[in-house]
Structures are given as structure tokens and as C-alpha cells.
Amino acid sequence: MRAAVYRSVGSPDVIEVREVDKPEPGLADIRIRVQAAALNPVDMAAWGGTFPPPPEGSYYGLGWDIAGVVDAAGPGVVWEPGQPVIALSRRTSGMNRAQAEYVVVHSHELALAPAGVDPVHAATIPLNGLTAAQSVEMLGIRQGRTVLITGAEGAVGGYAVQLAKRRGAVVVASGLSADGEFATNVAGADAYLPGAEALSAAVRTRYPVGVDAVLDTAMLGQAVIGAVADGGIFVTTRIDALPQAERGIRVRLTQVGPDGAMLTTLSDLAASGELALRVAETHPLEEAAKAHTRLAAGGLRGRIVLTLE
Structure with a gap:
């Protein structure tokens, strides 16, 4: 072959x-x-x-x-x-x-x-969908919880926005595009913050106590942990982007693995048009x-x- x-x-x-x-x-x-x-x-x-x-x-x-x-x-x-x-x-x-x-x-x-x-x-x-799904699982999202997803215009981040919204999260997306059209109009994010500079400060302007969770697919690491509220959770998809824990924040790393059951759910969502x-x-x-x-x-x-x- x-x-x-x-x-x-x-x-x-x-x-x-x-x-x-x-x-x-x-x-x-x-x-x-x-x-x-x-x-x-x-x-x-x-x-x-x-x-x-x-x-x-x-x-x-x-x-x-x-x-x-x-x-x-x-x-x-x-x-x-x-x-x-x-x-x-x-x-x-x-x-x-x-x-x-x-x-x-x-x-x-x-x-x-x-x-x-x-x-x-x-x-x-498979790879990007499972990485996003397993990361969203680690966030422990409940209805109404606020989540910042970096790299939301990318493959993993785009899937993660869609899956987090299905869990009832209020999603703040960030990315490098100026308008965040995919993150908001397609993936369904509630708000979009362009760029990576001063992202924590921009989040705190909207949510003075910080967001409940961050999913960092853009590998910003320490630069964005300031966006998380005290006692919140920070999930990254890269080991070299792990920030130092602070203020009681739980820091977690997604290590994607095969999961036929979760992949079946993603497949069903794609078939129904609910996963772009x-x-x-x-x-x-x-x-x-x-x-x-x-x-x-x-x-x-x-x-x-x-x-x-």
C-alpha cells in the first residue's frame, strides 16, 4: 500500500x-x-x-x-x-x-x-474534535458559567466554542482576526475580543472578578491566567503553555486520547449540522x-x- x-x-x-x-x-x-x-x-x-x-x-x-x-x-x-x-x-x-x-x-x-x-x-x-470535547469536559461547565476560549477561530478553539455553548456556557472568544466572524456568527460565542495583547485586562473590563474558566488553545499561558476568577479553572492543550497556578486556580492539561463514544457524539453533531x-x-x-x-x-x-x- x-x-x-x-x-x-x-x-x-x-x-x-x-x-x-x-x-x-x-x-x-x-x-x-x-x-x-x-x-x-x-x-x-x-x-x-x-x-x-x-x-x-x-x-x-x-x-x-x-x-x-x-x-x-x-x-x-x-x-x-x-x-x-x-x-x-x-x-x-x-x-x-x-x-x-x-x-x-x-x-x-x-x-x-x-x-x-x-x-x-x-x-x-477526530483529533481537533476530541481535543476540544475533552478540554470542555475538564472545564466542568454548568449553565451560565463564563468561559474564555483563546484561539477561537482555530480548529480546536472553534469546536470548543460550539461544545461549550451546548453546555450552557457564556463564551467569550478571542483570536487573531479583527471581527471574529466565525467565532460569533458560526460557532456562537457571546462576545469576541481580538488579539492577544492585554487580553486579561480586556476580560476584566467585562467581568471585573474574572471568568469562571479559561480554555487556552492559543498557548498564551501565563499571559492570560489573570482573566480567571479566584478559584476558577484554567485548561491548556499544550504542556509548554502551562501557567503557574495562583489564587486557588486549578490548572489542567488536555492530553487527547481515542474515545469511540465521544467521537460518536461528535459525529452525530456533525451529521445534524450542529458542529461546523x-x-x-x-x-x-x-x-x-x-x-x-x-x-x-x-x-x-x-x-x-x-x-x-
Whole structure:
């Protein structure tokens, strides 16, 4: 089968598409024939050298987000060939990754694909959707609680705004765009604060005692903990953006993991039109290096997706 791989690190130029062995499902595994696989910034950490590089003479695969159909099932599961599915491939090294013609995942890591949604858009859900959903869970939102979500125009932040509103939160969104059109008009934020400078002060102007919680997807860290009320909660999606706890604020880190049940909920929301999905560009698998080069350039609203059909 064909797969996007890299054998050294540095730039997108290290990525190549080559023939590799097709993975075989184990007892409780599913093999998926991939139709679409989204690119994410964490992919840049792989070929960029943040993670350990492949041993000399070997290759590592790329990709976390999968949309496709069941190709084969182990004897211990009830999924059937041909069922459309989405899944998260959560690994930071090795082969058997999403940007390939076939991938094997454990049966509890996938969900039925959203009905009526094409594979390209469905592929944008798993990593960013689960990161957002698991982060919102950690916020402990109750009806009427105030939440600041940074990076609200981005992939994780955009999903988080929508999910927090479903929980009944009053959401203050922030981002780099001037108008916050997506965060407010599409995702449903109650207010929008542009930029990252003096964000805590801007929040305190609206909420003098601070907001009940912050979900920091923009990696502002210490610069925005001042927006949280005493005894509130601060959740970040990056370990290098953890602020120092103060004033009784609980500081938490989201470490996303596969969750078939939560992914099913996200899929259902997408199918019903209650979760907005954004695709910026598509490229065939053969253009993987070009697609990753575009990812590294930034400035996109929505995900780049590799197609395999």
C-alpha cells in the first residue's frame, strides 16, 4: 500500500510517498481503507524533529485523522466491511498512521462517520474534535458559567466554542482576526475580543472578578491566567503553555486520547449540522510533501486534507 512517510527530519522535503506493508488487524482491531486524512500542526512536530526521528534505515508514518470505510475486522469485534467510519490514530512514531491507504485501529477508537457528510469534511473531526470535547469536559461547565476560549477561530478553539455553548456556557472568544466572524456568527460565542495583547485586562473590563474558566488553545499561558476568577479553572492543550497556578486556580492539561463514544457524539453533531466543519484545501496523497509545506506556511482557516480516492 502507499503511505506518506519520512526517514529523516527537518522540513516537509523529507516526506515521501512509498509502498509499505499493509497492516493486519488483531483480535479486537479494525482495518480501515482510508478515504481522507487531515493534516495537523502535530504532524509538523514529527517531520520537524520535535519527536525522536526514525532509526537509521527505517521510516515513520504521518497522520492522526482518519475517515474511510471498514476494510477488515478482527474476530473479536462486530464492525462489518464497508461501514463508513472516522477514527483517531494516536501515535507519535512508527508506521500504521493515518496518511496511508490502510490503517489499523482498536475497535473502541472509531465511530460511524457522520451521515450525509463527505469523507473530506469528516476527516477534520477526530483529533481537533476530541481535543476540544475533552478540554470542555475538564472545564466542568454548568449553565451560565463564563468561559474564555483563546484561539477561537482555530480548529480546536472553534469546536470548543460550539461544545461549550451546548453546555450552557457564556463564551467569550478571542483570536487573531479583527471581527471574529466565525467565532460569533458560526460557532456562537457571546462576545469576541481580538488579539492577544492585554487580553486579561480586556476580560476584566467585562467581568471585573474574572471568568469562571479559561480554555487556552492559543498557548498564551501565563499571559492570560489573570482573566480567571479566584478559584476558577484554567485548561491548556499544550504542556509548554502551562501557567503557574495562583489564587486557588486549578490548572489542567488536555492530553487527547481515542474515545469511540465521544467521537460518536461528535459525529452525530456533525451529521445534524450542529458542529461546523471547515476544510481549507485538499491534495491527493501523492502531494503529501506539498500539503505539509502549505500547512507549515500557516494562515489557513480550516484543515488541509489528503484524499485517497
